Amino acid sequence: MRFRSTCILAATVFHTYFDGILAINSTALQTCTQLQTTLGSDIVQFPNGPEYLNSSANAYSFFNAEILATCIVLPRQASHVQIAMAAIFKNKVHYAVRAGGHSGMTGWNAVQDGILFFFSHMKSISYDDKKDTITLQPGIRWGEAVQQLQPFGVTPMGGRLPDVGTGLLLGGGYSYLSRQHGFACDAFIELDVVLVNGELVTATATNEHADLFRALKGGANRFGIVTRYEVQAIHASSLNADWFGGLVLYPNSSVEAILAATHKFTTTVTDPNATFDMVFVNTVNGSDVVGTHGLTLLYHGSALPPGIFDDFLAIPAINNQLGPITYLTALNLSGPGNDRGSGAKMGAGAVSGGVEEYTNAYRAWNDFTTDPAVKPTLAWSILAFTPISKFQISVGRARGSNSFDPPLVNYAAIDFQANAIPGLREWSPQVEAARQTVFKRMPPSPGLPLYMNESDQKQKVFATYGRFEELKRTYAKYDPTRFNVRFTDGPPGL
Numbered sequence: 001m002r003f004r005s006t007c008i009l010a011a012t013v014f015h016t017y018f019d020g021i022l023a024i025n026s027t028a029l030q031t032c033t034q035l036q037t038t039l040g041s042d043i044v045q046f047p048n049g050p051e052y053l054n055s056s057a058n059a060y061s062f063f064n065a066e067i068l069a070t071c072i073v074l075p076r077q078a079s080h081v082q083i084a085m086a087a088i089f090k091n092k093v094h095y096a097v098r099a100g101g102h103s104g105m106t107g108w109n110a111v112q113d114g115i116l117f118f119f120s121h122m123k124s125i126s127y128d129d130k131k132d133t134i135t136l137q138p139g140i141r142w143g144e145a146v147q148q149l150q151p152f153g154v155t156p157m158g159g160r161l162p163d164v165g166t167g168l169l170l171g172g173g174y175s176y177l178s179r180q181h182g183f184a185c186d187a188f189i190e191l192d193v194v195l196v197n198g199e200l201v202t203a204t205a206t207n208e209h210a211d212l213f214r215a216l217k218g219g220a221n222r223f224g225i226v227t228r229y230e231v232q233a234i235h236a237s238s239l240n241a242d243w244f245g246g247l248v249l250y251p252n253s254s255v256e257a258i259l260a261a262t263h264k265f266t267t268t269v270t271d272p273n274a275t276f277d278m279v280f281v282n283t284v285n286g287s288d289v290v291g292t293h294g295l296t297l298l299y300h301g302s303a304l305p306p307g308i309f310d311d312f313l314a315i316p317a318i319n320n321q322l323g324p325i326t327y328l329t330a331l332n333l334s335g336p337g338n339d340r341g342s343g344a345k346m347g348a349g350a351v352s353g354g355v356e357e358y359t360n361a362y363r364a365w366n367d368f369t370t371d372p373a374v375k376p377t378l379a380w381s382i383l384a385f386t387p388i389s390k391f392q393i394s395v396g397r398a399r400g401s402n403s404f405d406p407p408l409v410n411y412a413a414i415d416f417q418a419n420a421i422p423g424l425r426e427w428s429p430q431v432e433a434a435r436q437t438v439f440k441r442m443p444p445s446p447g448l449p450l451y452m453n454e455s456d457q458k459q460k461v462f463a464t465y466g467r468f469e470e471l472k473r474t475y476a477k478y479d480p481t482r483f484n485v486r487f488t489d490g491p492p493g494l
């Protein structure tokens with residue numbers, strides 16, 4: 001079955017490529033050919049290259065895996081990105097960048113008739129115990145990063161599922177460590193960035209590129225291609241089971257109580273060692289929609305302190321296996337997140353009000369999943385709540401702030417993700433309209449930023465940022481010809 005689909009994909013790639021060759025953007029083709037001569041056929045691959053197919057198919061969303069680049073650049077070092085970017089800039093070619101490939105925005109990590117950078121060969125990570133910092137290349141995934149540094153007792157702040165990649169950092173990043181140490185991007189120390197014209201700069205909080213440094217904390221793919229991240233090491237992951245928690249599964253009948261507990265924890269709990277990820281899941285099974293909802297509940301310590309999780313633990317559950325675990329085990333509680341083959345789209349919400357705002361978002365989402373126009377092509381959908389605390393926001397501010405710069409309030413970030421039946425190439429206009437209705441029905445509470453990495457491309461996320469005006473000025477400074485906005489797909493508004 002797996003082999004058969006690979007053959008079909010290969011045939012499709014060659015068919016599309018050679019049939020379309022005359023129609024293909026000849027500038028992209030010429031640039032790819034020049035770059036292959038300069039960098040070699042290992043680094044610049046056409047569809048007949050040995051890694052092209054797997055690299056294309058590596059996008060988490062099938063909608064992105066289906067978009068085929070003229071060639072793929074597989075850099076081994078920053079200078080390869082510089083050379084390719086300089087040619088792309090000179091020749092005015094469309095391009096896209098992919099790290100872990102988990103973007104839910106169609107076209108943000110894939111490009112048709114253009115050049116795709118894929119960092120599958122830049123995956124190194126190291127810990128400097130004198131500086132207490134971690135240096136990582138963009139191709140590493142969070143599971144690999146945590147596993148490799150476990151013996152040193154440190155971890156970078158990153159994703160909560162192992163297969164997710166470093167693009168997470170550029171959108172902000174929600175980690176299980178965030179309530180104590182800020183958004184994942186708040187841990188940035190130094191970034192190497194290839195600007196649109198191919199120039200390599202190093203940005204820190206205090207050097208001449210301090211404006212770029214802050215812009216990259218939330219600026220997504222708009223401010224250059226990051227080829228090296230140096231981040232603060234967090235001493236919260238070791239070979240010892242120094243976390244306590246697990247996965248609790250709830251039946252649909254517990255929804256109301258879960259929403260109340262989610263709201264109460266988000267608005268009242270101040271202990272930065274306590275965190276959770278509440279994920280409502282509706283799965284389409286024929287004409288039925290089955291709801292089974294998962295809470296990942298975690299405490300950085302040897303036991304759960306009394307009180308904090310009591311409301312969650314009092315709710316009738318299907319199973320509840322809590323105990324001492326390592327941070328790496330915590331990352332695997334909801335599965336690896338490495339499934340492929342289903343088109344995925346996301347959308348963001350953010351609520352700071354009463355429990356009715358949580359219930360309102362749940363209802364909007366639940367109505368979407370049970371809509372007769374949606375069900376036939378929907379495989380499953382999630383609505384996830386992440387608690388963001390005042391303390392977490394203040395930690396980020398103390399480290400120089402980020403570009404989304406939320407107001408100092410406790411709030412819940414909401415991720416609405418819809419996954420299509422395997423093989424579907426795009427949602428119908430009816431499903432798209434139903435998705436947009438969900439966003440309209442759960443507008444963010446006034447003043448809250450939406451989360452870039454879990455947004456829909458029609459949501460104007462930059463406009464919700466606390467430092468939107470500053471972000472626009474920084475963008476104008478580093479990309480005066482607006483090349484990125486014109487030649488790569490990404491968040492609107494700059």
Ligand SMILES: Cc1cc2nc3c(=O)[nH]c(=O)nc-3n(C[C@H](O)[C@H](O)[C@H](O)COP(=O)(O)OP(=O)(O)OC[C@H]3O[C@@H](n4cnc5c(N)ncnc54)[C@H](O)[C@@H]3O)c2cc1C
Pocket residue numbers: 060096097098099100101102103104108109138158159160161163164165166167168169170171172173174175220221222224225226227337453454490
């Ligand atoms: C299963 C799953 C689990 C998730 N879990 C979490 C979570 O726990 N916490 C959280 O905060 N988010 C989470 N997300 C959302 C996640 O942050 C985004 O999907 C993010 O895009 C992942 O980064 P990536 O490197 O895997 O994806 P990619 O699609 O490769 O990259 C995301 C974006 O960043 C750009 N980009 C990537 N690398 C670079 C670079 N070096 N320079 C410039 N631009 C770059 C890409 O062009 C793309 O637009 C999850 C998503 C999924 C699907």
